Amino acid sequence: MRNPIPSAQTTFHLIENSHLDPVWLWNAHEGLNEAISTVRTVLTLMAECPELTYIRGESLIYEEIQRHDPAAFRAIQGHVKSGRWDVVGGMFLQPDMNLPATATLHKHFEVGQAFFKKHFGRKSWVGWSADCFGHTAECQPSRGRPEPSRAREWR
Numbered sequence: 214m215r216n217p218i219p220s221a222q223t224t225f226h227l228i229e230n231s232h233l234d235p236v237w238l239w240n241a242h243e244g245l246n247e248a249i250s251t252v253r254t255v256l257t258l259m260a261e262c263p264e265l266t267y268i269r270g271e272s273l274i275y276e277e278i279q280r281h282d283p284a285a286f287r288a289i290q291g292h293v294k295s296g297r298w299d300v301v302g303g304m305f306l307q308p309d310m311n312l313p314a315t316a317t318l319h320k321h322f323e324v325g326q327a328f329f330k331k332h333f334g335r336k337s338w339v340g341w342s343a344d345c346f347g348h349t350a351e352c353q354p355s356r357g358r359p360e361p362s363r364a365r366e367w368r
Contacts, residue, residue, distance in 0.1 A: 230268045231255065232343040235306070245277045249285070252278055256288050259297060267292070270302025270341045272328035279332070286332075293333045300329050302341035310342060 231251050235244030252269070259265050269275075269289075279286040292298035304321040305328075326336045 228266060228268055229255070230301075230343065233274075234344065235274070245274070248274045249278055249282055252289070253282070253285055256285055256292075259292060266297050266299070268299045268301045268341070270300065270325075270337070270343070271304060271306050272325040273306045275300070275328065275332065290333060299339075300333055300337050301339045303329065303337035303339075304341075307342060307344065 233244065233248050233251060235241060235248055237244070239247070252274075255267050255269075259267065275286070275289070278289065289298055293300060303326045305324040306321065308317065308321050310318075330336050
């Protein structure tokens with residue numbers, strides 16, 4: 214049987230990320246602590262493995278890192294500038310995608326994108342919905358907005 218994907222001509226890119234719901238099975242304080250701990254682990258791994266790249270969304274998480282671990286936040290800024298870390302999603306916090314009104318989704322993007330532009334010099338260009346149980350019909354008009362220009366979601 215012929216191999217449909219010749220390995221000599223195929224490149225796979227594995228892009229590390231860590232999705233965390235800061236208020237799912239724990240209180241907000243503990244969830245945000247877990248997010249900061251996860252980012253610190255990623256930064257340690259990035260120091261050990263120069264080829265490692267990473268993506269992370271949700272400006273709320275970045276705000277907490279900036280507030281509670283400024284050194285980690287500066288390290289993230291450096292990795293974003295060098296291209297090893299990408300801010301994705303463009304949202305303040307990944308919202309429930311089944312029930313919100315279009316205005317709610319737009320507000321998540323407005324707040325998130327403003328933070329990314331201010332602190333990383335650019336907006337996120339990839340929509341990211343890593344833990345979604347479906348999408349409301351209102352998502353299509355939201356995605357028609359200029360940013361982000363691409364979207365990735367799954368469940």
